[in-house]
Amino acid sequence: MKKFMKWLIDSFAPAMNKLVENPWVAAVSQAMMRVLPFILVGSLVFFYNVFKDYIPGLPDIFPIASYSFMFIGIFISFLIPYNLMELKKRNKFQVPAGLLGFSAFIMCLKPTFDENSFMNVNFGVFGPSGIMVAIVIGLFVAFVFNLWTRFGFLEDSTTIPSFLANWINSIIPIFLILLVIMIVVEGGGVDIVSAVNAVFKPIASFGQSYPGMIFMCLTPAILYSCGVSSWAFGAISTPVFMAGINANIAAIAAGGIATNIVTSETVFTAALVTMGGMGATLPLVVQMLRSKSKKMRTLGKVCIAPSIFNINEPVIYGTPIAFNPLLMLPMWINSFTGPTIIYAAMKFGWLNIPGKMIQVGQVPAPVSTVMITQDFRAIIFYVILFAVYYITWMPFFKAYEGQCIKEEVNI
Numbered sequence: 001m002k003k004f005m006k007w008l009i010d011s012f013a014p015a016m017n018k019l020v021e022n023p024w025v026a027a028v029s030q031a032m033m034r035v036l037p038f039i040l041v042g043s044l045v046f047f048y049n050v051f052k053d054y055i056p057g058l059p060d061i062f063p064i065a066s067y068s069f070m071f072i073g074i075f076i077s078f079l080i081p082y083n084l085m086e087l088k089k090r091n092k093f094q095v096p097a098g099l100l101g102f103s104a105f106i107m108c109l110k111p112t113f114d115e116n117s118f119m120n121v122n123f124g125v126f127g128p129s130g131i132m133v134a135i136v137i138g139l140f141v142a143f144v145f146n147l148w149t150r151f152g153f154l155e156d157s158t159t160i161p162s163f164l165a166n167w168i169n170s171i172i173p174i175f176l177i178l179l180v181i182m183i184v185v186e187g188g189g190v191d192i193v194s195a196v197n198a199v200f201k202p203i204a205s206f207g208q209s210y211p212g213m214i215f216m217c218l219t220p221a222i223l224y225s226c227g228v229s230s231w232a233f234g235a236i237s238t239p240v241f242m243a244g245i246n247a248n249i250a251a252i253a254a255g256g257i258a259t260n261i262v263t264s265e266t267v268f269t270a271a272l273v274t275m276g277g278m279g280a281t282l283p284l285v286v287q288m289l290r291s292k293s294k295k296m297r298t299l300g301k302v303c304i305a306p307s308i309f310n311i312n313e314p315v316i317y318g319t320p321i322a323f324n325p326l327l328m329l330p331m332w333i334n335s336f337t338g339p340t341i342i343y344a345a346m347k348f349g350w351l352n353i354p355g356k357m358i359q360v361g362q363v364p365a366p367v368s369t370v371m372i373t374q375d376f377r378a379i380i381f382y383v384i385l386f387a388v389y390y391i392t393w394m395p396f397f398k399a400y401e402g403q404c405i406k407e408e409v410n411i
Contacts, residue, residue: 009323013226020232023087027142028135028235031079035072042069043359050356050371069357070123073130077105080138081145090149096170097145100177101138105130107181108137108192125193128246131239132200133193141177148173200239207240213262213339216240221279221335225321225328230278241267248355258355261346265354268310270372271365272385273338277312279331280338283390285315287397293404309362326400330392337388342381351377
C-alpha cells in the first residue's frame with residue numbers, strides 16, 4: 001500500500017495534473033465549464049415543466065431553454081479557440097479566433113437560403129446534438145490560428161503599425177480556414193456533421209454501455225481522490241451525457257421511451273450514484289457524526305449540511321479522503337457498485353430512465369431521486385444504496401477512526 005500511495009502521489013497525480021493543465025485539454029474543459037450556466041438555465045426550465053405537467057395552466061417558458069441550453073454547440077465552437085488563445089498567451093487573437101470558430105461551425109451545417117435570403121438550418125444541431133461537431137471545428141480553428149500566430153508574422157516590423165499587423169495575422173488564418181471548409185463542404189460535398197457524428201457514435205455507444213458507465217463514474221472519482229480536479233473530465237463526459245439525455249428527450253417527445261442510461265441526470269442529479277457527492281460520501285458523514293473520535297465528530301457536523309445537498313468538497317479535503325489510503329479505496333468501490341446497481345435497475349426496467357434534462361444537482365435526495373426518474377421505486381433504491389454504501393464505508397472508517405483516536409490520546 002505504501003508503494004501504491006507513493007506512486008499515486010509522486011507519479012500518477014503529477015502526470016494527471018500535467019495532462020489537465022495541457023492547453024488543448026484545458027481549452028475544451030474550460031469551454032464545458034463556461035457553458036454550464038446555460039445548461040443549468042435549461043435545467044431550471046425542465047424542472048419547472050415537472051410542475052407544469054401537473055398544473056397545465058402555468059405559462060410556457062420553454063423558449064428560455066431554446067435560447068440557452070439549445071445554443072451550447074454554438075457557444076462551444078466560439079469558446080474552444082477563444083480559450084486556447086488565452087491559454088497560449090495570444091490574447092490579442094482571442095476574439096478573432098472565437099468568432100471564426102462560430103462562423104466555421106455555421107458553415108459546416110450547410111445552411112440553405114431562400115429567395116428572401118432567410119437562412120434555413122437544422123436548429124437542433126445548435127445545441128447538444130452539435131457538441132462534437134463544435135469541439136472538432138473549435139479545435140481545428142484553434143490549431144490553425146495557433147500555428148499561424150507562432151510565426152509572429154510582421155510583429156517585429158518597424159514600418160507597419162502593430163494593429164495592422166494584428167489584422168493581417170487574423171485575416172490570413174480566417175481566410176485559409178473558411179477556404180478549406182468551403183472546399184470540403186461545398187466542393188467535396190462532405191457532410192461534416194454526419195461524418196463527425198459517425199466517428200463519435202462508437203464513443204457514444206461505449207459511453208452508454210455498462211463498462212462506459214463504470215468508466216464515467218470511476219475515473220473522475222479516482223482523479224478526485226488524488227487531488228486532481230474532476231472538472232477536467234467534463235471534456236469527455238459532457239458530450240456523452242448531453243447526447244444521451246438529448247436523445248431521451250427526443251424519444252419521449254416522439255412518443256417513445258428513454259433508453260440512454262448514462263446521463264448527468266442518472267449519475268449526478270438523481271443522487272443515487274453520487275449520494276452526497278462523488279464517491280457516495282453521505283453515509284460516511286453519517287458515521288462520522290457518531291464517531292468516538294472528537295475530530296471525526298466535529299468534521300461530521302461541519303460536513304453533514306453540504307453532504308445532504310450533494311456537495312462533498314468539505315469531506316474530501318477535510319477528513320481527508322484525498323490521498324488517504326483508508327478512505328480512497330471505499331470511494332472507488334462505491335463508484336463501481338453504485339453505477340452497477342443503477343445500470344442493472346434501469347436496464348431491466350426496475351427503475352425509470354431519466355427523460356428530462358435537469359442538472360440542478362443540489363436538490364436533496366430522495367426528493368431529487370423521485371423527481372428525476374418520476375418513479376417512486378427510486379426511494380427503494382435510495383435505501384438499498386445507502387445501506388450498500390454504509391456497509392462499504394464502515395470497516396475503512398473504523399480503521400481510520402482508530403488512527404484518529406490514537407492521535408488524540410497522544411496529544
